[in-house]
Amino acid sequence: MNRHQPVAIVGAGIAGLTAALSFARKGISSEIFERTAVLNEAGAGLQLSPNATRILTKLGLLPQLQTVWSEPQAITLVDGVSLKPLASVPSGEFARNRWSAPYGVLHRADLQKILIDAVRANPLCRLHLGVEIDETARHGIAQITGNEPRILIGADGVWSKARQRIEGAGTAAFSGNVAWRFTLSETEAPAFFDTTKVSAFLGSGSHLVVYPMQRARSFNVVAITSGADPGKSWDNTLPPEISRQRLLEAFSGWHAQIIDLLRHVVEPTVWPLYQVNDGAWNQGENVVLIGDAAHAMMPFAAQGAAMAIEDAFELASFLTAGKPLSAFADHRKTRIARVRSRGAFNRFAYHARGPVRLGRDLVLSLRRPESLAADFDWLYGYEPKD
Numbered sequence: 413m414n415r416h417q418p419v420a421i422v423g424a425g426i427a428g429l430t431a432a433l434s435f436a437r438k439g440i441s442s443e444i445f446e447r448t449a450v451l452n453e454a455g456a457g458l459q460l461s462p463n464a465t466r467i468l469t470k471l472g473l474l475p476q477l478q479t480v481w482s483e484p485q486a487i488t489l490v491d492g493v494s495l496k497p498l499a500s501v502p503s504g505e506f507a508r509n510r511w512s513a514p515y516g517v518l519h520r521a522d523l524q525k526i527l528i529d530a531v532r533a534n535p536l537c538r539l540h541l542g543v544e545i546d547e548t549a550r551h552g553i554a555q556i557t558g559n560e561p562r563i564l565i566g567a568d569g570v571w572s573k574a575r576q577r578i579e580g581a582g583t584a585a586f587s588g589n590v591a592w593r594f595t596l597s598e599t600e601a602p603a604f605f606d607t608t609k610v611s612a613f614l615g616s617g618s619h620l621v622v623y624p625m626q627r628a629r630s631f632n633v634v635a636i637t638s639g640a641d642p643g644k645s646w647d648n649t650l651p652p653e654i655s656r657q658r659l660l661e662a663f664s665g666w667h668a669q670i671i672d673l674l675r676h677v678v679e680p681t682v683w684p685l686y687q688v689n690d691g692a693w694n695q696g697e698n699v700v701l702i703g704d705a706a707h708a709m710m711p712f713a714a715q716g717a718a719m720a721i722e723d724a725f726e727l728a729s730f731l732t733a734g735k736p737l738s739a740f741a742d743h744r745k746t747r748i749a750r751v752r753s754r755g756a757f758n759r760f761a762y763h764a765r766g767p768v769r770l771g772r773d774l775v776l777s778l779r780r781p782e783s784l785a786a787d788f789d790w791l792y793g794y795e796p797k798d
């Protein structure tokens with residue numbers, strides 16, 4: 413590709429900002445357009461697995477990340493009815509040794525700030541805030557920057573407008589699941605919340621993931637249940653009383669301490685979970701999608717942001733190696749399909765009922781932690797094309 417012609421990136425989320433830094437690392441400048449005028453605290457907690465942190469390390473961001481995240485000692489699965497531990501995958505130093513990169517948990521806003529600071533400090537990256545790019549994108553971009561971009565990268569999330577410019581692209585569809593997200597300060601959290609672990613509490617039709625956010629001295633809590641589609645917006649809020657009632661219904665029969673905890677959540681906020689199904693990711697050599705715009709997925713494998721980071725990094729590698737966008741898309745789709753199937757398996761196993769649940773618990777109880785860790789080698793040990 414012509415190294416002197418900038419790329420245009422639509423969206424300054426995790427995918428877009430990582431793409432700008434990855435292109436800059438290869439000596440290519442970018443113009444990044446973000447519709448929000450002020451980038452504020454969006455979302456809640458985020459788990460960053462070693463496949464993502466390996467890339468963020470290559471981008472020079474590990475020292476900053478280490479000041480805002482914590483590295484859990486283990487990822488544990490716990491029965492949500494009895495609070496009995498079912499299985500544990502070691503993390504912490506074990507992750508650094510086995511997958512040659514750390515596993516961290518942090519607030520999404522902290523990651524976004526680190527990425528934005530790095531973008532702002534890089535002379536090859538130009539960030540335009542408060543600029544919404546619509547379907548007639550390239551034209552509008554040339555008016556703002558004075559240049560026709562070499563390529564338009566749609567990193568504009570699940571409701572991507574860039575996607576509408578691609579023939580045969582996938583569409584966003586409601587998954588049938590919703591996520592409830594809230595935080596609890598360390599002082600108000602129940603004693604069974606562990607500051608050294610990511611804990612996934614499993615039950616019939618629902619699960620609850622809890623992990624510490626060191627800097628805020630709080631826990632991030634995500635409850636995933638089945639639910640009706642509350643509409644297109646991600647921060648849709650129901651009246652708190654109705655919201656709480658639905659949350660409690662989804663967890664009825666769970667351990668009394670968990671029910672008690674949910675009963676006292678001040679403002680449970682429900683997020684509908686949408687997926688973008690398979691479809692084309694590129695239009696010739698002009699437009700390409702990355703991150704949620706291409707493949708928004710369920711959070712059952714906690715890999716959405718990690719996949720956005722991998723997409724962004726590998727796109728810069730493919731383009732600088734002179735490869736066509738179709739080669740990038742084919743390469744990434746194989747990886748995404750495997751991650752999606754891991755997510756689908758987790759969905760089945762986490763929410764299992766009756767005999768399937770008993771079988772799951774028995775199988776898990778027989779697995780050694782190292783053997784469970786080996787299941788993640790293909791995912792966490794991934795070496796991106798550089």
Ligand SMILES: Cc1cc2nc3c(=O)[nH]c(=O)nc-3n(C[C@H](O)[C@H](O)[C@H](O)COP(=O)(O)OP(=O)(O)OC[C@H]3O[C@@H](n4cnc5c(N)ncnc54)[C@H](O)[C@@H]3O)c2cc1C
Nearest residue numbers: 423425426427447459545568569703704714715716717718
């Ligand atoms: C409950 C839950 C838990 C999760 N937990 C994890 C986890 O632990 N680990 C993990 O890896 N992933 C997790 N994820 C997934 C992860 O949050 C997403 O996959 C990731 O944030 C997607 O990043 P993105 O940059 O592709 O999209 P987004 O974050 O949606 O960013 C898109 C950006 O584009 C901007 N934009 C949109 N349209 C336009 C336009 N027309 N013009 C200009 N700008 C525009 C938006 O304002 C936004 O800033 C979770 C998701 C959920 C729902």
